[in-house]
Amino acid sequence: MEKLVDSRGSACPGPITDLSKAYRNSQVGDIIVLWATDQGVKADAQAWAKRTGNEILEMKEEPDKIVIKIRINKR
Amino acid sequence: MEKVLIVGGGAGGLILANSLDLDQYDVTVVDKEAEHYYQPWYLYVAFKGSKRKISRPISKLLKPGIRFVRDTIKEIDLDNKKAYGSYEVIYPYDHIIVATGTSPDPNVIPGLSQIYNQVGDFHSNLQNSRKLWNSVKNFKGGNIVFGMASPVCKCPPSPIEGVLLLEEYLNKKGLRSKTKITYFTPYPRAYPAEPMNRIVEPMLKERGIEVMPFFDLDMVDTENRKIKSIEGDELNYDLPIIIPPCKGTKIKFRQDVKDEDGFIKADKYTMRIKGYDDAYAVGDVNNLPTSKTGVTAHLEAKVVANLIQGIYDKFTGRINCPFDMGYGKATFVIADYENPVVEYPPSRTKHFMKMSMARIYWLTLKGYMDPVFDFYFEFTNPRKLNEKYNKTNPPKASSQPQ
Ligand SMILES: Cc1cc2nc3c(=O)[nH]c(=O)nc-3n(C[C@H](O)[C@H](O)[C@H](O)COP(=O)(O)OP(=O)(O)OC[C@H]3O[C@@H](n4cnc5c(N)ncnc54)[C@H](O)[C@@H]3O)c2cc1C
Numbered sequence: 001m002e003k004l005v006d007s008r009g010s011a012c013p014g015p016i017t018d019l020s021k022a023y024r025n026s027q028v029g030d031i032i033v034l035w036a037t038d039q040g041v042k043a044d045a046q047a048w049a050k051r052t053g054n055e056i057l058e059m060k061e062e063p064d065k066i067v068i069k070i071r072i073n074k075r
Numbered sequence: 076m077e078k079v080l081i082v083g084g085g086a087g088g089l090i091l092a093n094s095l096d097l098d099q100y101d102v103t104v105v106d107k108e109a110e111h112y113y114q115p116w117y118l119y120v121a122f123k124g125s126k127r128k129i130s131r132p133i134s135k136l137l138k139p140g141i142r143f144v145r146d147t148i149k150e151i152d153l154d155n156k157k158a159y160g161s162y163e164v165i166y167p168y169d170h171i172i173v174a175t176g177t178s179p180d181p182n183v184i185p186g187l188s189q190i191y192n193q194v195g196d197f198h199s200n201l202q203n204s205r206k207l208w209n210s211v212k213n214f215k216g217g218n219i220v221f222g223m224a225s226p227v228c229k230c231p232p233s234p235i236e237g238v239l240l241l242e243e244y245l246n247k248k249g250l251r252s253k254t255k256i257t258y259f260t261p262y263p264r265a266y267p268a269e270p271m272n273r274i275v276e277p278m279l280k281e282r283g284i285e286v287m288p289f290f291d292l293d294m295v296d297t298e299n300r301k302i303k304s305i306e307g308d309e310l311n312y313d314l315p316i317i318i319p320p321c322k323g324t325k326i327k328f329r330q331d332v333k334d335e336d337g338f339i340k341a342d343k344y345t346m347r348i349k350g351y352d353d354a355y356a357v358g359d360v361n362n363l364p365t366s367k368t369g370v371t372a373h374l375e376a377k378v379v380a381n382l383i384q385g386i387y388d389k390f391t392g393r394i395n396c397p398f399d400m401g402y403g404k405a406t407f408v409i410a411d412y413e414n415p416v417v418e419y420p421p422s423r424t425k426h427f428m429k430m431s432m433a434r435i436y437w438l439t440l441k442g443y444m445d446p447v448f449d450f451y452f453e454f455t456n457p458r459k460l461n462e463k464y465n466k467t468n469p470p471k472a473s474s475q476p477q
Contacts, residue, residue: 006364007364008364008412008414009343009364009365009392010364010365011268011365011392011394011410011411011412011414011415011416012267012268012365012366012394012396012408012410012416013227013231013267013268013272013366014233014265014267014269015270016262016263017226017227017261017262017267018226019262020226020262020335021225021226021227023291023305024225024226024291024305025335025336035117038415040269040415044263048166048263048289051263051289051306051399052289052305052306072299075305
């Protein structure tokens with residue numbers, strides 16, 4: 001299942017909390033698409049994926065947002 | 076007169092009710108409790124044993140002319156504009172505001188309810204905060220694990236405030252050298268917002284508190300006194316201090332407006348429940364991309380009061396969370412949708428401000444402090460503060476909708 005997490009505008013607690021929350025509610029094989037505006041999300045999502053054993057499929061910068069696509073490989 | 080129904084007499088619900096023109100609107104507040112509690116003080120109950128009275132009857136916090144009903148709302152039908160209470164009482168409305176805050180749910184983490192019942196916690200209610208003070212008072216040294224059981228909780232600084240106040244207490248009691256404190260968090264660092272973390276992490280280090288990042292609590296093994304994370308790590312404990320998972324509302328909606336954790340999906344500028352012009356979700360219960368705090372609930376309530384009364388307004392995502400760092404110092408977490416968190420240095424003055432808030436809180440609910448707040452919010456405008464303090468922070472992409 002693909003799930004969109006719109007975290008645009010969140011500075012505190014920030015997009016990483018929304019990603020963790022989506023992860024909790026996900027299953028192996030799910031795709032999480034995270035939208036954020038906080039630049040810190042790029043490094044955070046990478047560190048998070050590495051630590052949790054999940055995979056970043058795509059990370060791109062659009063004019064109004066950063067889009068990160070993650071596949072859940074581990075739960 | 077148009078009927079305004081406010082479900083929840085917490086910070087958001089009360090400020091909203093007191094901001095409406097009572098000559099124009101027939102206002103009813105429904106709450107399942109008779110008393111309103113000043114939740115930030117749970118910290119001082121749990122870690123300092125404070126006995127200060129922190130509740131007032133909701134009926135006394137409302138301006139004359141506003142009706143208060145003690146009842147639990149069970150179900151809401153947004154299409155037919157009706158809310159359903161206990162004993163089949165029906166509340167019809169023209170405008171509804173759901174401001175029911177969050178509810179703790181320890182049962183979703185195996186083993187946690189036992190800790191919730193035996194050790195207590197400092198987020199759920201006054202009784203559990205007192206229970207935690209008892210556990211802290213009777214602690215004689217050993218391993219303390221301290222953290223939150225879900226990625227989302229109200230008042231993001233409060234877990235760190237708690238651990239810093241606990242460290243101060245143990246130090247004063249002479250138990251510090253006999254105690255190892257580990258702060259666990261699902262985030263990559265102690266404080267989720269990077270600029271504030273630059274202040275927080277050195278402070279935790281200085282006070283000898285270990286940080287365990289990427290620790291998303293999965294279960295509590297009460298038999299072997301261990302907590303385990305989804306990521307596969309384990310920590311041993313003698314005293315576990317754990318904020319239970321924070322969920323949205325249990326109210327049943329006939330329409331699909333809640334996310335999987337029970338938070339209500341609402342517009343981040345107007346707080347309107349998605350798809351409805353006459354229904355709003357204010358405060359902790361909504362899913363806005365901002366912190367769940369009393370200040371946020373306050374600002375959202377002001378915007379909604381204007382919108383109901385036909386005055387154009389828009390919530391900016393402004394947050395302003397007081398952050399007690401122990402030993403008489405504090406700071407504030409300040410940001411909005413457009414500006415990142417300010418790296419705002421702690422000071423004694425800011426601690427004094429946090430403590431003063433506890434005194435003027437009751438006046439704030441009635442709107443008597445509005446001019447002071449207007450001045451303060453402009454004085455601490457996130458854009459200006461960012462220019463002054465955030466030297467290393469990159470600018471954010473715009474978050475305006477296209
Ligand atoms: C330890 C701690 C420290 C904090 N520190 C700060 C701080 O320093 N600054 C700050 O701004 N915020 C702080 N907060 C957060 C702040 O307390 C909350 O964000 C704020 O109370 C949210 O207001 P609300 O109106 O959304 O919900 P609440 O104030 O929680 O009110 C919800 C109300 O709805 C009622 N209710 C719930 N369900 C129903 C139902 N079905 N029917 C009828 N009534 C119902 C409840 O009884 C309650 O009265 C702190 C919180 C904690 C726990």
